[in-house]
Amino acid sequence: MQTMRILQLHCDYIEFTPIRKEIKSAEEIDPAKMRLEEVVVAFVAVEEGDNSDVARRAIGEISQSMQKIGCNRLLLYPYAHLSSKLASPSTALSLIKEMQSLADGLEVHRAPFGWTKSYQLQVKGHPLAENSKTIMAGDEKESTSEALKAESKIQSYWHIMTPDGKMHDVGKFDFSKYKNLEVLAKYEAAKKRSVDEPPPHVKLMKKLAIADYEPASDAGNMRFFPNGRLIKSLIERYVTERVIEYGGFEVETPIMYDSHHPSMESYFNRFPARQYNVNSEGKHLFLRFAACFGQFLMAKDFHMSYKNLPLRLYELTRYSFRREQSGELVGLRRLRAFTMPDCHAMCKDMEQAKEEFRKRFDLSRSVIRGLGLDEADFEMAIRFTEEFYHENKALIEELVGKLGKPVLVEMWKERFFYFVLKWEFNYVDSLGKASALSTDQIDVENGKRYNIEFIDEENKPRFPIILHNSPSGAIERVMYVLLEKAAKDQKEGRKPSLPLWLAPTQVRVIPVRPEFMSFCEKLVDGLSQKDIRADLDDRNESVGKSIRDAETEWIRYIIVIGDKEVNAAKLSIRDRKSGTVKEWTADELVSEIKMETHGMPFFKLNMSRFVSKRPQIMV
RNA sequence: GCUUCGAUAGCUCAGCCUGGUAGAGCGUUACCUUGGUAAGGUAAAGGUCGCGGGAUCGAAUCCCGCUCGAAGCUCCA
Secondary structure: OOEEEEEEEEEEEEEEEEEEEOOOOOOOOOOOOEEEEEEEEEEEEEEOOOOHHHHHHHHHHHHHHHHHHOOOEEEEEEOHHHOOOEOOHHHHHHHHHHHHHHOOOOEEEEOOOOEEEEEEEEEOOOOOOEEEEEEEOHHHHHHHHHHHHHHHHOOEEEEEEOOOOOEEEHHHOOOOOOHHHHHHHHHHHHOOOOOOOOOOHHHHHHHOOOEEEOOOOOOOOEEEOHHHHHHHHHHHHHHHHHHHHHOOEEOOOOOEEEOOOHHHHHHHOOOOOOOOEEEEOOEEEEEOOOOHHHHHHHHHOOOEEHHHOOEEEEEEEEEEEOOOOHHHOEOOOEOOEEEEEEEEEEEOOHHHHHHHHHHHHHHHHHHHHHOOOOHHHEEEEEEEEHHHHHHOHHHHHHHHHHHOOOEEEEEEOOOOOOEEEEEEEEEEOOOOOEEEEEEEEEEOOHHHHOOOOEEOOOOOEEOOEEEEEEOOOOHHHHHHHHHHHHHHHHHOOOOOOOOHHHOOOOEEEEEOOHHHHHHHHHHHHHHHHOOOOEEEOOOOOOHHHHHHHHHHOOOOEEEEEOHHHHOOOOEEEEEOOOOEEEEEOHHHHHHHHHHHOOOOOOOOOOOOOEHHHOOOOOO
């Protein structure tokens, strides 16, 4: 929650002397003693997320109360100690200056910002002399509290549903064969989640030069090195291709929206305010936290008949932004800026929505498998209102039956969210943290909210039912899962690796002596022309060292080139997966790789093909 | 916000308890080595030990304050 905190005191006098600068960005002023009499002193703490709007209303409230007590002189006194969630000094200073300039008809003074000051004041003894105010940021005030209030009223009933459609009490279910499901159930139902070590993928993402924290940005905004960018691009492309195959139409929508747009204002009632805010030319904008609004606003402007439905709009949002609390940001698991494939399907009625919902359930499962993730690593949770369950038991039982293992059920007495049914796949990592990946929802509310209409069979306008699906979940989170899986392999004594289609380098060529370099280059070129990511270790290192380095980079195929290979058709190809050296021709290697990466997207090597030319990114 | 941990070479870290103005490995550079499936050798360059203060003849090391970072908690419709 964002507020500006103000302690207001009506004083006979105040005297203050700036002593020394407390922060670097303190104002440059002449540190002279200052005395004011018959003055209202407003101690002001500007908090995170405060904006011009807050400043305007704060000064409004102050001048209103000053009128009541008949005082016309105001001292704005920056006072950080009123809050624990301070805004940055530059924001705070500019907002306090803004308050000063907005105070029409008052004599306003301002104590210097960023200085330790000694002060003395005498407060008057009348009832209105002391007053504290908390100014909330505009729309968020009501929406946040309303959303949170309503949220706390939700009554959830937790169960386990087995593939035969039977519901079991969570407390009595035998989890002995379903350890991860037990973790998820505890995680969700009991909200118990205590861990004291960093997740293993954080080390791996740095070591493999995939991604890193960017200290110059906000927390949770990562930078991706060439390797990471390549992996991300490939996953993005894969998911996009699969959604288009299913029937989605790819669109692109803005990343920021006007909070005062009528559709947004009511949408905010459904969300606790946790977005980045941007002020521009008097507009209060926020960065999107999902692709929903963009696609809804687009669909609203479409002329649609029932014959056009289901209409599937898809966007891969780079980025969506959610200002999660700093403490909950860990590696790639949870970010403030993330890439989210988001596909909405507008359906003409519940029958069509259910049919579409089934399709997308299959799509999501297949995408997850395609990404190299095993369904055994996932636990499904399905959530619905009691009413929906009684009317649509068959659908729910069908989905659970299809998955073929018990799932966690959350049933709500009443509908609070915009959806009546939702499922998601959760990955449970080695530390017992559960993270959602794929998800789909049946939304019965936003068609109307966004005034999306279609003309039905009777030539009447109607609002569609909207499905919200992310077949893979956030791309960064997919990377997190792949790395966590690899870390688990490593811990259990297996070789960690990425799927071959995602490997930044698929084939490394190592010459025994520099004289074989040109042969190696030709080999690398030949492989590259066949759309294989191959590179050449041209450093002056021993063969042993070069192989070791290739191993630590998790490179699948290593080809050592010496006299033998230059003079024969066969190559010595080390396959990291089996740990054996194979005698193959280049063509045999190509078809082997093609077979394993069949149907997956390809991008060219995203680094110099000469290892010696690469900057060192991490140890 | 709370709890814990950390800040020393480009990177990863040791040294701190028991004070005597800096060490290793990796990386980089040069030279030697011409190698056959997980680390060839030698050498060089490279650091106001996060900032400020205190006690001490003397501080990376002890004490106090601060800043920044990380992880965990809270949170995660």
